[in-house]
Every structure is written in C-alpha cells, then in structure tokens.
Amino acid sequence: MTDQTSASEAHVLLARHRQVMPDWMALYYEEPLEIVSGSGRHVVGGDGRTYLDFFGGLLATMVGHGVEEIVEAIRSQARKLLHSSTLYLIRQQVELAEKIAKHSRIPDARVFFVNSGSEAVETAFLITTTAAKSNQVLALRGSYHGRTFGTVATTGIRAWSATSLSPLQVSYVHSGYRYRSPFGALPDEQFVDACIDELRTIIETTTSGQVACMIAEPIQGAGGFASPPDGFFRRTKAVLDEYGIPLVSDEIQSGWGRTGRDFFSMHAHGVEPEAITFAKGLANGMSIGGVVASADLMNAVQANSISTAGGNPLAMAAANATLDYILDHELQANADARGRELLVGLRSLAESHPGIGEVRGEGLMIGVELVVPGTKTPNVAYTLRILEKARELGLLIGRGGLLGNVLRITPPMSVTKDECLTALSIVRDVFAQTAP
Known part of the structure; x- marks a missing residue:
C-alpha cells in the first residue's frame, strides 16, 4: 500500500x-x-x-500491546463462554475480587465490577451518598472523574464540564497543584497549611456538615499529572476523619503500580481510603471498571442491583492475566x-x-x-x-x-x-x- x-x-x-x-x-x-x-x-x-x-x-x-499471556487468557475464555451476567457465579470474578480486596488494604472489603471508569465513580457516589443520606460531595479543582452525569459534576476542569446540571452538590477544594496556585510560592509545609485551612473553611461554609464523601485522584490525570507535596493527602485525610467524611481515591489512571510508588497510589501518601475506584489498565484495554470499599459502605445500598456486563468472564480473564503479569514481571x-x-x-x-x-x-x-x-x-x-x-x-x-x-x-x-x-x-x- x-x-x-x-x-x-x-x-x-x-x-x-x-x-x-x-x-x-x-x-x-x-x-x-x-x-x-x-x-x-x-x-x-x-x-x-x-x-x-x-x-x-x-x-x-x-x-503493552499483544502481550501473549493476556491474549491467550482472552482466547481461552472466549472458547468457553463470553457472557453470563452477575446473576450467576463467575469464578474469575471472585478470583479477581480477592486480589483487589487484598491490595486495597480495606478491612472486610467488597468489590463491585462495572464497565468503565465513569461507571465506577458513579457507583462510588451511589454507595457514599446512600450511606450518608446526603448528596453533598467534596472534589478537587483540576480533577477529572468521567463523562457521565454525576462524574461531570465533580470534574474540576472547565473544558470537560459539559453541563452545570447535577444530581450532586459539589464543593471544590485545593488540589495541591502548585504551579498555578495562589499559594504556590510558599514552602511545602506552609503551602499544605494553606490548603488545609481552605479545606476546613469550605467544609464549614459551603456544606451542611453531612458530606457523603471526598473524591480525589492521588495524581491528577486529565489535569496534567499534577500531584501535591508530601503530607497533603495525609493531613487532608485527618480533617476528613474529624468530620466523618469518607475518602474515595480515584485510581482509574494511577492504580496497579503505574506511579512506581505503591500498588494503589494513595497508599504511597500514607493514606488508606474508605473506597477506591479503578478501571482502564486493569484489563490492559478490555472494558472494565469497579469499586472496592468496606462492607459497611458497599452494603449501604439496599435496593437490588446487578451489572449485566460488569465482571463478565472475558474481561475478568484479561484482568486476572494483567495483574499476574504486573506482579510476575x-x-x-x-x-x-x-x-x-x-x-x-x-x-x-x-x-x-x-x-x-x-x-x-x-x-x-x-x-x-x-x-x-x-x-x-x-x-x-x-x-x-x-x-x-x-x-x-x-x-x-x-x-x-x-x-x-x-x-x-x-x-x-x-x-x-x-x-x-x-x-x-x-x-x-x-x-x-x-x-x-
């Protein structure tokens, strides 16, 4: 040609x-x-x-592309069964959930699989707002959490905010991105002090005090890979704990060791969130997403809920092979x-x-x-x-x-x-x- x-x-x-x-x-x-x-x-x-x-x-x-171990796992599963739905037991789904629960460090963890990062974050909002009986959420400026109705509401980048309409009441706090921050000239400790003071002020002045969660990317993806100084997330978590606000770590881009600092990037900051969202690289390109959270938080949803294609055998085979490849190599x-x-x-x-x-x-x-x-x-x-x-x-x-x-x-x-x-x-x- x-x-x-x-x-x-x-x-x-x-x-x-x-x-x-x-x-x-x-x-x-x-x-x-x-x-x-x-x-x-x-x-x-x-x-x-x-x-x-x-x-x-x-x-x-x-x-990487064309990784034989992952390709063969997909091929092998495709020969046997492409789909069944979560109304049936799926062995590879259970096996993958066990691995993720272990690496999450969340006590008595539960895992729910979906098809994308946007759907994973929507699920995190579903469980946290249900548990808190509140639609108030904290998010970081410069964040990106997806393209669906609820995720757009917590996306702090104007170019990705398709609508001002939202099922959530969102208050934005400082992300720790220094380069364009009004606090940027301060030394690390004073910079974090200023961000934490602002966090307290926003909780006290823009919320009712009953906040469902704070969602945060440990390193902002669409925001240009901005990450805060050491201590920012640790001190943020301390404030959230004072107010009883769960932290949802959005690891859709930063999970599985990509940052080189830990299997889930928030752990490298010395912080253990109440919930973690994941997607993207887990199945090396196959459609996948999910949330891992404590049993109390996950089980706050009382209505029936399934996922027709979430956790499907083909995606689970790819994801198990991908995680094994990351660890083995x-x-x-x-x-x-x-x-x-x-x-x-x-x-x-x-x-x-x-x-x-x-x-x-x-x-x-x-x-x-x-x-x-x-x-x-x-x-x-x-x-x-x-x-x-x-x-x-x-x-x-x-x-x-x-x-x-x-x-x-x-x-x-x-x-x-x-x-x-x-x-x-x-x-x-x-x-x-x-x-x-």
Missing part, C-alpha cells in the same frame, strides 16, 4: 467518522491516525508507519526506574527550553507544561505543534492539563530503558525543531 493510497483511505475513514460521530468526540492530529495493530510498546498506523507508543491507549494499555519497580530516567531527561531538556514551564510526575505518569517563554501563560498552540511533530518523528504522546497546554507521557509499564532513551532522543529533536 503506497503512502498516497494510505492517505486517501484515511480521508475516507475520517469523512465517514464525521458523518456518524458527534462533533464533540475529539480526535488527535490535523490528520487523525488509525491504529491498526500493536506489539509491545509499538503500534502500526493506518498510514503504514510504526510508532513508539508513549500514551498507551490513554493509559489503558497498561502492560515486577512492573511497579520498572515503572519507578523508567519514570525516574524520563524525568531526569525531560528536566534536563527544560533547562535549555524556556517554553517548558514545568516537568512533573510520578513513575510513568509524566506531565510537561508548556508556556510562553518568560511567563506562565499557557501556550496551547505550541503544545499542539509539539504533539504533531512528535508524531511526525515517530512518537505518540498525549495532551491535557487545566488549560490544554500539558504534554502527557505515559508509556506502558513494561517499557524498556532503551525505549525510554529513544523517546527522549525524539523529544529532544521535537523541541529543537519546534519554536514556541
């Missing part, structure tokens, strides 16, 4: 896409890319080119080591490129915030040019942030040292060839 043929077919597919898909369904790149196959950390596009994938299907391809340690190498390389690059305002992240969740040189003014146009140039040179990365000016670098947890060096080399060339 020639490049001209590939381009022609891509234009036809794009036209068909636009004919049947909603206008608000975003696509990357001026010439959108179809990904047709993948192996390890590389994918092949409909244009015939091979790319180094450092976005991992929006963090869902947790351990010590991928949390790999995420930590490779993430440190990437951060060192990117921070070195930032020293000679004034268009890079900040490099931040944990493990394999890295954000590069781009600005107008000499200022903190977000440089969205520059960010888009960098994204395009990276693709042109063979590297796929993502974009996010409160203002759309943060590059998101999130390779699969199995990424190698050589692949990180290749990616850094490409990124250096990208910045050398792209003016702010």
Whole structure:
C-alpha cells in the first residue's frame, strides 16, 4: 500500500467518522491516525508507519500491546463462554475480587465490577451518598472523574464540564497543584497549611456538615499529572476523619503500580481510603471498571442491583492475566526506574527550553507544561505543534492539563530503558525543531 493510497483511505475513514460521530468526540492530529495493530510498546498506523507508543491507549494499555499471556487468557475464555451476567457465579470474578480486596488494604472489603471508569465513580457516589443520606460531595479543582452525569459534576476542569446540571452538590477544594496556585510560592509545609485551612473553611461554609464523601485522584490525570507535596493527602485525610467524611481515591489512571510508588497510589501518601475506584489498565484495554470499599459502605445500598456486563468472564480473564503479569514481571519497580530516567531527561531538556514551564510526575505518569517563554501563560498552540511533530518523528504522546497546554507521557509499564532513551532522543529533536 503506497503512502498516497494510505492517505486517501484515511480521508475516507475520517469523512465517514464525521458523518456518524458527534462533533464533540475529539480526535488527535490535523490528520487523525488509525491504529491498526500493536506489539509491545509499538503500534502500526493506518498510514503504514510504526510508532513508539508513549500514551498507551490513554493509559489503558497498561502492560503493552499483544502481550501473549493476556491474549491467550482472552482466547481461552472466549472458547468457553463470553457472557453470563452477575446473576450467576463467575469464578474469575471472585478470583479477581480477592486480589483487589487484598491490595486495597480495606478491612472486610467488597468489590463491585462495572464497565468503565465513569461507571465506577458513579457507583462510588451511589454507595457514599446512600450511606450518608446526603448528596453533598467534596472534589478537587483540576480533577477529572468521567463523562457521565454525576462524574461531570465533580470534574474540576472547565473544558470537560459539559453541563452545570447535577444530581450532586459539589464543593471544590485545593488540589495541591502548585504551579498555578495562589499559594504556590510558599514552602511545602506552609503551602499544605494553606490548603488545609481552605479545606476546613469550605467544609464549614459551603456544606451542611453531612458530606457523603471526598473524591480525589492521588495524581491528577486529565489535569496534567499534577500531584501535591508530601503530607497533603495525609493531613487532608485527618480533617476528613474529624468530620466523618469518607475518602474515595480515584485510581482509574494511577492504580496497579503505574506511579512506581505503591500498588494503589494513595497508599504511597500514607493514606488508606474508605473506597477506591479503578478501571482502564486493569484489563490492559478490555472494558472494565469497579469499586472496592468496606462492607459497611458497599452494603449501604439496599435496593437490588446487578451489572449485566460488569465482571463478565472475558474481561475478568484479561484482568486476572494483567495483574499476574504486573506482579510476575515486577512492573511497579520498572515503572519507578523508567519514570525516574524520563524525568531526569525531560528536566534536563527544560533547562535549555524556556517554553517548558514545568516537568512533573510520578513513575510513568509524566506531565510537561508548556508556556510562553518568560511567563506562565499557557501556550496551547505550541503544545499542539509539539504533539504533531512528535508524531511526525515517530512518537505518540498525549495532551491535557487545566488549560490544554500539558504534554502527557505515559508509556506502558513494561517499557524498556532503551525505549525510554529513544523517546527522549525524539523529544529532544521535537523541541529543537519546534519554536514556541
């Protein structure tokens, strides 16, 4: 297939896409890319080119493409049974729930499986608001929790907030994101002091005191991989405990060791939440989601509830194989080591490129915030040019942030040292060839 043929077919597919898909369904790149196959950390596009994938299907391809152990688990289960529903016992569902309950550290934990991150967060809201008999919720500014009615209500990024209508009454508190904070110039301890003072004030002045939960990402995903200083979440949890407010840790992007700090990222902050939501990478790209919470909290729901496709045999087979692969190959340690190498390389690059305002992240969740040189003014146009140039040179990365000016670098947890060096080399060339 020639490049001209590939381009022609891509234009036809794009036209068909636009004919049947909603206008608000975003696509990357001026010439959108179809990904047709993948192996390890590389994918092949409909244009015939091979790319180094450092976005991992929006963090869902947790351990890489075409991993034989996961593919075989799916193939084996598909031969036997695709579906039954939660009205029947599902052996692999029980096995996966046992693993998640153990790693959650939640006493007497219960697990409920659904199909996506949005549905997982909706479930967390269902159980916490039912238990508290209140629809009041605390959320962090800069957060992203999904695209459904309740999750949009707690999403603290204007670009992702599709409606002001909500079943919840939400109060937003400081996220610990320092770069654009009015407290940002303070030393760590004073910065956290200011955030905690604000948290108390918001609870006392914007709520009735009967708050169902606080939901928080340990490291904000769509918010540009912002994470607070050490001590922020520990002290936040102490305040929540005073008021009897459960903490829901949204680990949809940060779970399973991706940050390199712990199996669930909130644990690395010395905090044990009452509930944890998960999805995305757990089944390495298969549709999955869920909540793990204490029995008292989970069982607050008295009405009947099932999940037709949540916990289905095929997704459970993929998820069990994925978790086993992460543990057997010590991928949390790999995420930590490779993430440190990437951060060192990117921070070195930032020293000679004034268009890079900040490099931040944990493990394999890295954000590069781009600005107008000499200022903190977000440089969205520059960010888009960098994204395009990276693709042109063979590297796929993502974009996010409160203002759309943060590059998101999130390779699969199995990424190698050589692949990180290749990616850094490409990124250096990208910045050398792209003016702010």
